[in-house]
Ligand SMILES: Nc1ncnc2c1ncn2[C@@H]1O[C@H](COP(=O)(O)OP(=O)(O)O)[C@@H](O)[C@H]1O
C-alpha cells in the first residue's frame with residue numbers, strides 16, 4: 107500500500123517490483139538503490155519516491171506515508187482496503203492491462219459483482235440522454251447486473267440512480283482520494299450507493315480531483331465490468347476514453363444512438379462506426395454477453411494479460427512433487443502459463459514440449475484445480 | 491435357331507451370372523427382350539439393331555426373342571448390348587454358336603458399332619475367373635480388367651472386331667499391356683502433412699485418429715485449415731494391402747468412378763460429398779444398388795464438411811453403417827450388402843458466422859442464433875465422434891512456417907507401429923482398430939495403473955462423463971498408449987484422451 111502510494115509508482119512499476127522482490131513489503135525493504143538496478147522504471151527509482159511525480163497521478167500529496175498511516179486514514183473515513191492478489195479484489199479488474207495495486211472501498215462488493223456493466227456518458231447530458239441512462243441502468247439492474255459508473259454529473263449520476271431505483275446494485279469509481287467526493291453535490295448519492303453497493307477509488311487519501319485522474323480512473327470503470335455502455339458522449343469525451351479502455355481489456359462496448367447532428371451523439375456514433383454494439387434496451391446486453399453470463403463461470407473469459415501477483419504460484423509450486431520425469435515439463439509449463447493465459451499450442455511452443463504432453467499435463471492440473479480453461483480455449487492458472 | 495452366351499449383372503459390388511439366350515425363328519420381324527429387363531436393357535434393342543447394321547452385318551428379318559436368365563433378377567445396365575448382339579449373330583448363323591462357349595461377354599454398343607466402356611468390370615472379371623471363362627470386354631476397360639489376375643482378357647473396340655475375335659480370325663489378346671505403375675501415394679503426392687503450418691493439436695488429433703481408426707471432429711472458423719488437415723488424413727494411414735486395394739477398386743469400378751485407363755487403386759480414398767447430396771447418392775441406390783459416397787470412402791476417409799448442413803435424416807442414416815463397417819440396402823427382392831468401413835471426419839464452424847472464438851474477427855451472431863446452431867450439433871453422428879479439436883486461424887507469420895513440420899511419412903510410421911500393436915491384440919479380426927473395441931474388450935485390453943484409475947474416477951466426476959463418454963476415453967487412451975509403444979495406459983495417456991472430448995471442445999468458443 108505504501109509502495110503503491112509512492113508518486114511515480116504506477117501499476118506497471120508496482121508489478122515489476124512485487125515480482126522482482128517477491129512481495130510489496132520486500133520491495134519496500136529493498137529500497138530505491140536496488141530498484142534502480144532493475145532499470146525498469148526511471149522515475150520512481152531516480153526520485154527515490156520523493157520528487158514531483160510526472161504523469162497521471164499528479165496532485166498526490168508529496169511525502170512518503172507508511173502503509174499503516176494510509177490504512178489509518180482510510181479506516182477513519184470508514185473505508186477498507188483491497189490489494190492485488192487479495193481475496194475480494196475484483197477478479198475482472200485483475201485481468202486488465204493495468205489493474206490498480208490498491209483499491210480503497212466504501213460499502214461492500216459481493217461475489218456476483220463481476221456480472222457488471224458500466225454505464226457512462228457525458229456530463230452535459232440532454233434530457234434524452236438522461237432518460238436513456240436511467241432506463242438502461244434500471245433494465246440492467248433488473249436483470250441482476252451490477253451497474254458501474256463514475257459518479258460524475260449527467261449520465262453517470264443518472265445511471266447510478268436508475269440502478270438504485272430498480273433495487274439493483276451499483277458501484278461508483280472516484281477520480282480522487284477517499285477523503286472527498288467530486289462533484290460535491292453528489293455526496294448524498296455516494297452515501298446511498300455505499301449503503302447498497304460500493305464506492306471505490308485507487309487514489310490514496312488526499313488526492314485532489316484533477317482531470318488526469320478521471321481519465322486514468324476510467325480504466326477501472328471499464329475493467330470492473332464485462333461491458334461498457336456509452337449513452338451520450340461528445341467526440342472527445344471521457345466516456346469514449348472509458349470505451350477504449352474496455353476495448354483494450356477485451357470487453358464488449360455498447361453504444362446508444364442519438365439524434366444525428368447533435369454533438370452529444372457524435373461519440374456514440376463514432377463508436378458504432380468502429381464496431382460497437384448498438385444498444386436499444388438492457389436485454390440486448392444480456393443477449394450479447396450470454397456466453398459469459400452462464401452459471402458456473404466465475405468471471406469473464408477473455409484474458410489479455412496473465413494474473414499478476416508473483417505470489418500466486420508460490421503455494422502450489424511448493425506443493426508440487428518434483429524429481430519425477432514430469433518435473434521438467436511441469437516447471438516449463440508453469441512458467442509458460444505465468445507469462446499469460448494461452449491455448450495449448452501456444453503453451454507447448456513456449457514450454458518447448460510436444461502438444462500431446464502439454465495437453466495431458468493441463469488436463470491433470472485442471473482436475474486438480476490448478477488451471478482453468480476458458481471459453482476461447484485459453485488456459486490460465488487459478489490464482490491462489 | 492437358339493444361341494447362348496454368358497454375361498453378368500451388377501448387384502451392389504458383386505457381379506452375378508446372367509445367361510443371354512437369343513432365339514431367331516421364322517415369323518413377322520420383331521425384336522423382344524424378356525426376363526425382367528430394366529429400362530436401360532430395353533433400350534438395348536435399338537442400339538443392337540443399329541450397331542449390327544452399321545457394322546455391315548446382316549440383321550435377321552425374322553422373329554428375335556432375347557431372354558435374360560434367371561428371370562427373377564432385375565437386370566440393369568448397358569453391358570448386355572454386346573452379348574445380345576453376339577448371341578443374335580450366332581443364332582442367325584453369322585458366327586458359329588460354339589465360338590461363344592467358354593466366354594463371358596460385357597460391353598455397351600454405340601449406334602455405329604463401337605464398343606463402349608461399362609462400369610463394374612472388376613466385379614465382372616472376378617466372376618469370369620470364378621466361372622473359368624475368358625472375358626470379352628471393351629478395350630477402354632482393359633486396365634480395369636487387368637486388376638484381376640489369372641484370367642484371359644479379350645478386349646474389343648468394335649462389334650466387327652468382336653465378331654472377328656470369336657470367328658478366330660484375330661489373336662485372342664491374352665497379352666497384357668504394361669501395368670500402370672503403383673498408384674499415387676495415399677492422399678496424392680501433393681498432400682503432405684508438412685505443408686500444414688502450426689496446428690499442433692489438430693495434427694496430433696489426426697495422428698490419433700489414424701492410429702486407432704477414431705472418428706474426428708474439426709471445429710473452427712473459415713480458413714483455419716479444416717479441409718486442409720482432413721485431406722491429409724489418408725496420407726497418415728498405412729497403404730492398402732492387395733486385398734483391400736482390390737475391394738476399393740471394385741467399388742469404384744461398379745460406381746463408374748474409375749477414369750479410363752486406371753488400374754488398381756492403391757491410394758486410400760478421400761470422399762467429401764457436399765451437404766446437398768441425396769440419400770441415394772450417399773448410401774447408394776438404384777435398382778442395381780450402385781454404391782454411394784459412403785462405400786466409395788471404404789478403406790479411406792469420409793469427410794463431411796459443414797456437417798451441420800446435412801439434413802438430420804441423412805446424418806441418421808450414416809450412423810449404423812459407419813458403426814458396422816457395412817451397409818445393407820433392401821432393393822425389390824434382394825438385400826444387398828455394400829462395404830462401408832470408412833474413417834469419419836466432420837468439420838464445422840463454431841457458429842453461423844463462423845468466427846466465434848476467433849482472435850481477430852468478431853463473431854456477428856446473436857446468442858439465440860448461436861444457441862440454435864449448436865442445437866444442430868447434437869444427436870446423430872456427433873455422438874459417434876471419438877476425437878474433437880478446435881482449430882484457430884493462423885497469422886500470416888505463422889503461415890510462413892508451412893513446410894517445416896513433420897512430414898506424413900514420419901507420422902505414418904508411428905501410426906503403422908500403433909496399428910501393428912492393435913493387430914496383434916485383435917488377431918484374426920482383420921480391419922478392426924481400437925475405435926471398435928467393445929466394453930468387454932476394453933476391460934481386457936486396457937489395463938489401468940492405479941494412478942490412471944484415480945485420474946479417470948476424478949474425471950468422471952469433474953466432467954460428468956457418461957458411460958459412453960468413459961468408454962470413448964478409454965478407447966482413445968488405448969490408442970495414445972499404442973502410439974507411445976506402451977501396453978499399460980498411463981495417467982498422461984488418459985489425460986490427453988480427455989483433452990479431445992467433443993463436449994470439451996464444444997464448450998469452448
Ligand atoms: N495451417 C495452415 N498451413 C498452411 N496453410 C493454411 C493453413 N491453414 C489454412 N491455410 C490456407 O488457407 C486455405 C483455406 O484453408 P481450408 O482448409 O479451406 O480452411 P477451412 O476448411 O477451415 O475453411 C488453405 O487452402 C491453405 O492455403
Ligand SMILES: [Mg+2]
Pocket residue numbers: 713716717718795
Ligand atoms: Mg473448408
Ligand SMILES: [Zn+2]
Pocket residue numbers: 841842843844845846853854855
Ligand atoms: Zn458468429
